[in-house]
Amino acid sequence: MAGFDQTLIQENVYILQAFLVMFAALLVDLCQKKIFRTLSKKAESTRNKLDDALLLSIPRPLSAIIWITGITFTSEIIHKATGAVILEAFIPLRDAVIVAALAWFLVLTIQQAEKSYLTAGKDIDATTLDAISKLARISVVIIAALMILQALGFSISGVLAFGGVGGIAVGFAAKDLLSNFFGGLFIYMDRPFAVGDWIRSPDREIEGVVEKIGWRVTLIRTFDKRPLYIPNGIFSQIAVENPSRMHNRRIKETIGIRYDDADKMQTITGQVEEMLKDHPEIDADKTLMVNFNSFAPSSLDFFIYTFTKTTNWEKYHTIKQDILLKILKIVEENGAEVAFPTSTIHLAEQDILKNP
Numbered sequence: 001m002a003g004f005d006q007t008l009i010q011e012n013v014y015i016l017q018a019f020l021v022m023f024a025a026l027l028v029d030l031c032q033k034k035i036f037r038t039l040s041k042k043a044e045s046t047r048n049k050l051d052d053a054l055l056l057s058i059p060r061p062l063s064a065i066i067w068i069t070g071i072t073f074t075s076e077i078i079h080k081a082t083g084a085v086i087l088e089a090f091i092p093l094r095d096a097v098i099v100a101a102l103a104w105f106l107v108l109t110i111q112q113a114e115k116s117y118l119t120a121g122k123d124i125d126a127t128t129l130d131a132i133s134k135l136a137r138i139s140v141v142i143i144a145a146l147m148i149l150q151a152l153g154f155s156i157s158g159v160l161a162f163g164g165v166g167g168i169a170v171g172f173a174a175k176d177l178l179s180n181f182f183g184g185l186f187i188y189m190d191r192p193f194a195v196g197d198w199i200r201s202p203d204r205e206i207e208g209v210v211e212k213i214g215w216r217v218t219l220i221r222t223f224d225k226r227p228l229y230i231p232n233g234i235f236s237q238i239a240v241e242n243p244s245r246m247h248n249r250r251i252k253e254t255i256g257i258r259y260d261d262a263d264k265m266q267t268i269t270g271q272v273e274e275m276l277k278d279h280p281e282i283d284a285d286k287t288l289m290v291n292f293n294s295f296a297p298s299s300l301d302f303f304i305y306t307f308t309k310t311t312n313w314e315k316y317h318t319i320k321q322d323i324l325l326k327i328l329k330i331v332e333e334n335g336a337e338v339a340f341p342t343s344t345i346h347l348a349e350q351d352i353l354k355n356p
Contacts, residue, residue: 068097107140183236265302268336
């Protein structure tokens with residue numbers, strides 16, 4: 001009886017070994033999570049943002065590697081004891097999962113680094129950072145997919161050859177999709193606008209603030225707060241204005257005075273020009289013109305042409321209002337009046353005598 005029990009224990013000792021392996025994997029996983037949680041909290045107090053990204057990205061992929069290693073080791077123990085052929089599949093599966101976990105780690109690191117640098121308040125172009133992040137993640141995913149296929153026993157050369165033939169068919173079927181993809185790529189490269197810019201197109205009814213530039217569409221928030229999704233391929237076919245990158249804003253106005261005030265025109269235009277030159281919000285280094293312009297049907301017109309220092313839309317209108325009010329004051333101080341459309345009827349003297 002004792003001999004039978006000893007034989008039974010020897011036959012089932014692999015179960016104990018498998019249990020110990022999985023228990024060890026559990027302990028290692030718990031320990032690494034606690035260690036990296038502590039390290040990540042300490043790293044938050046440092047100025048370097050890359051260590052934060054690394055420490056926050058390690059735990060989950062490392063857990064996957066620990067568990068797949070433990071499961072593979074356990075399957076080898078059971079395979080030697082039972083001879084089950086199906087357990088041999090865990091070795092290539094382990095390699096594939098490890099590659100996928102490493103790719104996962106790199107993708108998480110890139111995402112965390114992008115988020116850390118954006119929230120750090122540094123002078124970093126969000127559009128450029130987003131483009132670099134997306135390209136890096138796509139590259140990692142493609143390389144990892146090829147390595148996983150190789151680990152599972154597929155021929156990489158055959159996959160690439162099939163991809164080349166299939167790419168032609170996909171290219172014809174997804175012409176618009178590829179057009180939008182390359183349109184997004186050209187936006188990132190040429191940078192006609194960035195996230196946060198106010199853009200508009202004279203060719204299409206497109207105007208608003210850029211909120212997001214994706215690989216397929218760009219999200220623009222219109223001034224009435226509606227989201228507008230524009231396929232990136234459209235931007236290669238239309239002209240785009242970017243008022244956010246203006247250096248100045250222009251004030252171009254025409255003011256008319258009465259014909260009766262013709263003798264005061266030169267004085268008025270001279271005083272208006274001096275007022276603009278002395279105005280603190282007018283850029284005197286840019287073109288500044290105040291000239292008598294035309295004999296209109298009901299007025300003598302002069303125009304002002306100048307540029308403000310600010311590009312802010314709200315401040316610009318405040319400055320413009322101040323300048324127009326000062327022009328009205330100058331006109332009034334010279335005893336003149338701003339003209340408005342009038343009609344004068346001249347009657348012959350004989351008509352007046354006939355119809356008194």
